[in-house]
Amino acid sequence: MNLLVFTTFIVLVYLLSYLPGRLIVQLLPLKSNEKFVLSFGVSFFLYYLLGFFQYIFNFPFFWGYLFLLSLVICLSFFLYTNKKLSLPSLEIKLLGIFFLGFLFVTSIQALQPYYSGGGSYWDWYEYYFRSQFFFNHLSPFTAIGNTFLPQRMPLYHGATSFFMSIFGNGFWVIQPINSLFNMSALLSCFLICSEYLLPKKRQITLFIIVMSLLLLNLHFVAQSTYPWTKAMTAYYILVGLYFFLKNYKEKSKLSIYLGLIFLAMGHLVHQVSFTYIFVVALGFLIVSIKHKQFTHFFLALLIHLILLSTWYIWAYFTFGSSLTIASAQIVTETKNIPIGAKLDILFYDVEQTVLPVLNQYSWNKISNDKNFFVFFYDFVYLFWGATMPSAISFSVSIPLIYFTSIKLIYIVRSGFHHFKIKFDHIILAFFILSGFLPLWYSTKGSGAAGLMLLPSTLLLICFGVYAINHFAKKIGSKFIYLFSFFIIIESMIGVGTKALVPKFFLDPNVNKDIDMKRDLYDLSQDQQYKGFAVHLKNYTLKTDNHLILLYDKFADLQPFFVLVFITLWITLVGMLVRSLFILAHQD
Numbered sequence: 001m002n003l004l005v006f007t008t009f010i011v012l013v014y015l016l017s018y019l020p021g022r023l024i025v026q027l028l029p030l031k032s033n034e035k036f037v038l039s040f041g042v043s044f045f046l047y048y049l050l051g052f053f054q055y056i057f058n059f060p061f062f063w064g065y066l067f068l069l070s071l072v073i074c075l076s077f078f079l080y081t082n083k084k085l086s087l088p089s090l091e092i093k094l095l096g097i098f099f100l101g102f103l104f105v106t107s108i109q110a111l112q113p114y115y116s117g118g119g120s121y122w123d124w125y126e127y128y129f130r131s132q133f134f135f136n137h138l139s140p141f142t143a144i145g146n147t148f149l150p151q152r153m154p155l156y157h158g159a160t161s162f163f164m165s166i167f168g169n170g171f172w173v174i175q176p177i178n179s180l181f182n183m184s185a186l187l188s189c190f191l192i193c194s195e196y197l198l199p200k201k202r203q204i205t206l207f208i209i210v211m212s213l214l215l216l217n218l219h220f221v222a223q224s225t226y227p228w229t230k231a232m233t234a235y236y237i238l239v240g241l242y243f244f245l246k247n248y249k250e251k252s253k254l255s256i257y258l259g260l261i262f263l264a265m266g267h268l269v270h271q272v273s274f275t276y277i278f279v280v281a282l283g284f285l286i287v288s289i290k291h292k293q294f295t296h297f298f299l300a301l302l303i304h305l306i307l308l309s310t311w312y313i314w315a316y317f318t319f320g321s322s323l324t325i326a327s328a329q330i331v332t333e334t335k336n337i338p339i340g341a342k343l344d345i346l347f348y349d350v351e352q353t354v355l356p357v358l359n360q361y362s363w364n365k366i367s368n369d370k371n372f373f374v375f376f377y378d379f380v381y382l383f384w385g386a387t388m389p390s391a392i393s394f395s396v397s398i399p400l401i402y403f404t405s406i407k408l409i410y411i412v413r414s415g416f417h418h419f420k421i422k423f424d425h426i427i428l429a430f431f432i433l434s435g436f437l438p439l440w441y442s443t444k445g446s447g448a449a450g451l452m453l454l455p456s457t458l459l460l461i462c463f464g465v466y467a468i469n470h471f472a473k474k475i476g477s478k479f480i481y482l483f484s485f486f487i488i489i490e491s492m493i494g495v496g497t498k499a500l501v502p503k504f505f506l507d508p509n510v511n512k513d514i515d516m517k518r519d520l521y522d523l524s525q526d527q528q529y530k531g532f533a534v535h536l537k538n539y540t541l542k543t544d545n546h547l548i549l550l551y552d553k554f555a556d557l558q559p560f561f562v563l564v565f566i567t568l569w570i571t572l573v574g575m576l577v578r579s580l581f582i583l584a585h586q587d
Contacts, residue, residue, distance in 0.1 A: 002554050009167065010106055010176050014099055016163070017043050017180055020068065023075040028254065032088045033194055033203055036095070037187040038258075041236060044181060045265050048155040049310065051162035055134040056314055061165040093204050098187070101211050104568040105183060105224050106176045108499045110550040110561040113507035114542040115226065116535045125541055127157070127178075127227040128171060134161035135169050140318050148323065154311050155268040156181060156229045172553040174227065182224040182231035185454070186214045188238035189462050196245050197466040201586065205579045210465060212576035216487055216569075217461075218384040218494025219391040223454065225498070229270045234455040236266030237276045241431060241459070244283050248424045253296045256284060260300040264307040272452050275434040283427040342440060349439045353453065356389040358382060361444065369531040370519070377501040378531070384494050391457045395486040396464035403467035432456040472584035480580045488573055499565050503551075503558070506535050516540075 021042030050064040079085040115124035223231040243259030288297035315324040369375035435456035520536040
């Protein structure tokens with residue numbers, strides 16, 4: 001029975017995340033891959049509006065269901081009468097493959113006895129509590145630790161709240177929902193690769209490569225299985241970037257509107273999107289003037305601001321300008337740091353982010369782990385998330401760096417005669433670099449790649465896909481086998497550790513060597529937030545708040561989840577290798 005409940009639940013979550021948005025984007029003259037990718041983001045934004053407005057106007061969720069049902073029926077009838085109510089075979093295949101990825105990530109979620117990894121104590125519960133704001137109509141001035149509601153943007157939590165109104169507000173309910181939110185970032189990576197890095201290639205083959213590379217990447221899996229909002233932000237921002245590139249290439253007026261609309265949605269997910277939005281919006285402005293489309297840019301910008309107003313008008317009249325605009329924790333914690341000290345922190349964090357090293361701050365977090373496997377788990381989690389080369393994964397970053405070096409050497413040797421700087425390349429470069437600007441508000445050694453640079457990291461992975469395809473064509477099977485070998489090793493170290501170590505070594509109900517008194521309560525307060533102890537502190541955070549995770553809800557299915565994880569891990573590796581051979585031998 002539990003297997004039926006689990007299967008039904010994740011299938012419904014998946015379909016609800018796709019279908020409403022799909023009916024809406026069907027009205028637009030877009031390609032099948034574009035409609036597939038945009039459908040999820042549009043659905044999530046629709047659920048945000050329903051969840052957030054339900055909170056503001058205090059109406060029962062019944063009216064939200066009625067509105068959603070009416071919308072689906074009306075759109076379905078309109079599309080049916082216009083003979084547009086059909087899914088291309090390409091999109092059906094993409095849906096099926098993406099569902100396998102969703103099941104893979106959900107199986108990892110179901111193997112986690114509680115949230116753990118690095119020193120991320122409290123964050124996971126805080127994000128759950130923010131969704132409870134909307135679901136339980138809590139006062140907007142209810143404190144969450146030392147923060148308030150406006151210190152996080154509302155789209156992620158408003159959408160989660162609406163899903164909770166359907167399936168219940170247990171913690172196990174939001175885990176796969178939030179994972180699907182964060183997994184959406186791989187969809188935008190696929191969109192960019194399919195159109196601008198590897199044009200005229202097989203869409204299914206390319207989607208498998210992009211999805212496999214990301215789901216075998218510890219940094220992306222960690223972002224997808226944690227209730228952070230950075231990956232969902234990256235999805236919206238990269239879709240906005242995609243439409244900028246399309247407008248630049250095709251002079252598409254619709255791309256201006258869709259690009260700025262998706263940038264607004266990204267803004268409503270997380271403040272880290274600000275710098276990226278500025279770069280892409282500036283690109284839109286310059287290109288619209290060049291293409292004599294400024295009127296369309298102005299109207300699109302107006303729609304952009306209207307979407308933002310769904311949050312900012314209410315927040316301004318509720319909290320005032322100061323709390324609404326400048327209350328983000330990264331701002332309040334660093335506003336009194338002198339300029340000289342900020343510069344020192346900035347240079348240090350940039351250096352520690354671009355070099356594949358584990359900084360002293362991170363090392364101090366794990367250096368007193370008693371259990372070797374837990375120490376290794378924490379080391380891997382931090383090392384593969386704190387710097388850009390490791391977050392990209394060495395298997396992808398090495399071909400990318402080598403390919404870039406070859407190009408640079410060629411440009412220098414040719415005396416720059418064949419080198420042309422295109423405007424879209426400038427925007428892409430500034431887009432990547434803009435991720436470093438929020439480091440001005442970071443603390444020393446905070447692990448910038450995971451916190452602020454995910455859109456830049458994902459875009460570099462897209463370039464890595466291009467480099468991998470290039471070497472697969474040039475070198476052939478030798479490169480593919482060598483690359484696959486390194487991917488397998490990295491994934492075993494990273495994703496395998498992420499999935500299995502918490503289950504067997506961090507659950508006090510499984511690992512009988514854990515002594516809560518000795519390993520947590522007898523330690524000083526400072527030591528309780530380091531190493532092995534912080535994992536146990538997360539365990540008490542779960543038990544003290546009576547939270548039921550997927551791990552607890554479907555405890556009898558643990559062997560099934562292990563089997564699903566291992567089977568899909570092998571499947572991803574196999575599909576990746578096969579797809580690389582297909583692209584390498586395609587003219």
